[in-house]
Amino acid sequence: MKVPNPLPASFLRGGTSKGVYINRTRLPVSQLLWDPIFLGIMGSPDPIHARQLNGMGGGVSSLSKICVVGPPSQELRSRFPGLDVTYNFAQVGIRDGAVDYSGNCGNLSTMIGVFALDDGICKPKDSSLRKDPKTGATTATIRSFNENTSKLVDTTFPVRWKDQTRSWIPVLDLDQASLAGVPGRASQIVLDFLFPGGAGTGKLLPTGNAVDMLRIDTPSKTGLSIRASLVDATNPTVFITSQDLREILGLPSDSTPIDHSNPDVVAIVEVIRKTGAVRMGLDPSLQAQPKIAVLSPPSNAGVEIGVHAFSMGVVHKACPATLALCLGVASKIRGSLAWDLVPSSQTRDPNSLVNLQHPSGVLTVGASIDANGEVLSAKAVGTGKRLMTGSVWW
Incomplete structure (x- = not known):
C-alpha cells in the first residue's frame, strides 16, 4: 500500500510521556516497513545535535514514542472475549536509527482507549460503562492487547454521551487527579495490566531468584x-x-x-x-x-x-x-x-x-497477587491530554 505523506495521526500526552498515535489501517500490513516512516515522523537519526528538530521528537526518550492502534483480529477476539483494540508500541532512537518494539510504554498506554474512541476504532461496551455514585461521572473501560508483550491492558476513564454523533466521547479535563511531573489536574485514567508477569521473558522471575x-x-x-x-x-x-x-x-x-x-x-x-x-x-x-x-x-x-x-x-x-x-x-x-x-x-x-x-x-x-503468588494485575493512576490531531509529515 502507498502510505500517505502527510499521514493522519494524533499527538497526545499520556502520563509523563508524549507520542504520536496512528491508526493501524493507515500503515503497511508488514511491520518491517514501519521503521523509515517512524524515523521520519520523529526526526531521527540526529547523531550530532540529538534534538530531533526535523520531527515530532523532543530529544529525550519520553518524547520519542509512537503507538499504532487498530481493531483486533478475529483470532484475538476468539482468544480474548471482550477485547476492543490492539496496539503496538515503538521506541524511536534519537541519535541512531533504531526503532525498538521489544517492550511496552505504560505512560502512552494510558491514552490507548481514548485514542481508540476518538478515532472510531471501537465503541465502549455497555457492560463496561459505570456511573460514579459520588460525582455522577460515567466511566468506560477499553480492553486492549499489547502486541509487544502479548498482555491485556485495561484503561478506564470518564466519558460523556454526544447526541450529534451518537457516541461516547472521552472527557479529559475533569478536576480529578494530579500526576507528579505534570502541571495541573485532569481526569483520572486508571491503567490496569492484567496478568503482567513474564511480559518480556515469559517468567516473573527469569532466573528463578528474588535476588x-x-x-x-x-x-x-x-x-x-x-x-x-x-x-x-x-x-x-x-x-x-x-x-x-x-x-x-x-x-x-x-x-x-x-x-x-x-x-x-x-x-x-x-x-x-x-x-x-x-x-x-x-x-x-x-x-x-x-x-x-x-x-x-x-x-x-x-x-x-x-x-x-x-x-x-x-x-x-x-x-x-x-x-x-x-x-x-x-x-x-x-x-x-x-x-x-x-x-x-x-x-x-x-x-x-x-x-x-x-x-x-x-x-x-x-x-494484586493471589495466594499462590501469581500476579493478577498491576495498577496505576494517570492522566492524559489531547495535544493535536491532523496529519504528520514523514
Missing part, C-alpha cells in the same frame, strides 16, 4: 559484584540499591549523595543493566529493555521506596510507568530488594498500595 549476584567490570576495577532483583512484570527491569551502587562507585558513606546524571555513574549503571539483561535471557544491545532502577530508603514520610530510573541510557526525570508497575509487583515478591524496603505490614497485604518517590514527585502503584 541475584551480578559480576561486573568497570573501567577502573574488574571482578566486582552487585546484588540485583531481576523482575519481569509489564516490562523486564533490573533493580539495584543505592547502598550497593555506592560501594561500586567507591563513595564513602550512605550520606554521600549519588549524582545519577554523572556520565561515569550512567556508564556503570548501563554495564549493570546489560549484565542483568544477559541473565534474564534478553539482548543486552537493546537499550529499551530491560530497564534499570536504583532503589533507596524513602526520604519523606508516607513514601515506601525512593527510585531513580534510567531509560535509554539516561536518568529519567520522573519514572516510566511500566517500571513503576514492575516495582509495585517486586515489592510483593518475598526476599526481593524492593520487598526489603517496604514495611512488613504492607508486604503481607497482597493488595496494598506502594508510594514511590521519584525525582519529580510521588507515584502510587498497586499489585
Whole structure:
C-alpha cells in the first residue's frame, strides 16, 4: 500500500510521556516497513545535535514514542472475549536509527482507549460503562492487547454521551487527579495490566531468584559484584540499591549523595543493566529493555521506596510507568530488594498500595497477587491530554 505523506495521526500526552498515535489501517500490513516512516515522523537519526528538530521528537526518550492502534483480529477476539483494540508500541532512537518494539510504554498506554474512541476504532461496551455514585461521572473501560508483550491492558476513564454523533466521547479535563511531573489536574485514567508477569521473558522471575549476584567490570576495577532483583512484570527491569551502587562507585558513606546524571555513574549503571539483561535471557544491545532502577530508603514520610530510573541510557526525570508497575509487583515478591524496603505490614497485604518517590514527585502503584503468588494485575493512576490531531509529515 502507498502510505500517505502527510499521514493522519494524533499527538497526545499520556502520563509523563508524549507520542504520536496512528491508526493501524493507515500503515503497511508488514511491520518491517514501519521503521523509515517512524524515523521520519520523529526526526531521527540526529547523531550530532540529538534534538530531533526535523520531527515530532523532543530529544529525550519520553518524547520519542509512537503507538499504532487498530481493531483486533478475529483470532484475538476468539482468544480474548471482550477485547476492543490492539496496539503496538515503538521506541524511536534519537541519535541512531533504531526503532525498538521489544517492550511496552505504560505512560502512552494510558491514552490507548481514548485514542481508540476518538478515532472510531471501537465503541465502549455497555457492560463496561459505570456511573460514579459520588460525582455522577460515567466511566468506560477499553480492553486492549499489547502486541509487544502479548498482555491485556485495561484503561478506564470518564466519558460523556454526544447526541450529534451518537457516541461516547472521552472527557479529559475533569478536576480529578494530579500526576507528579505534570502541571495541573485532569481526569483520572486508571491503567490496569492484567496478568503482567513474564511480559518480556515469559517468567516473573527469569532466573528463578528474588535476588541475584551480578559480576561486573568497570573501567577502573574488574571482578566486582552487585546484588540485583531481576523482575519481569509489564516490562523486564533490573533493580539495584543505592547502598550497593555506592560501594561500586567507591563513595564513602550512605550520606554521600549519588549524582545519577554523572556520565561515569550512567556508564556503570548501563554495564549493570546489560549484565542483568544477559541473565534474564534478553539482548543486552537493546537499550529499551530491560530497564534499570536504583532503589533507596524513602526520604519523606508516607513514601515506601525512593527510585531513580534510567531509560535509554539516561536518568529519567520522573519514572516510566511500566517500571513503576514492575516495582509495585517486586515489592510483593518475598526476599526481593524492593520487598526489603517496604514495611512488613504492607508486604503481607497482597493488595496494598506502594508510594514511590521519584525525582519529580510521588507515584502510587498497586499489585494484586493471589495466594499462590501469581500476579493478577498491576495498577496505576494517570492522566492524559489531547495535544493535536491532523496529519504528520514523514
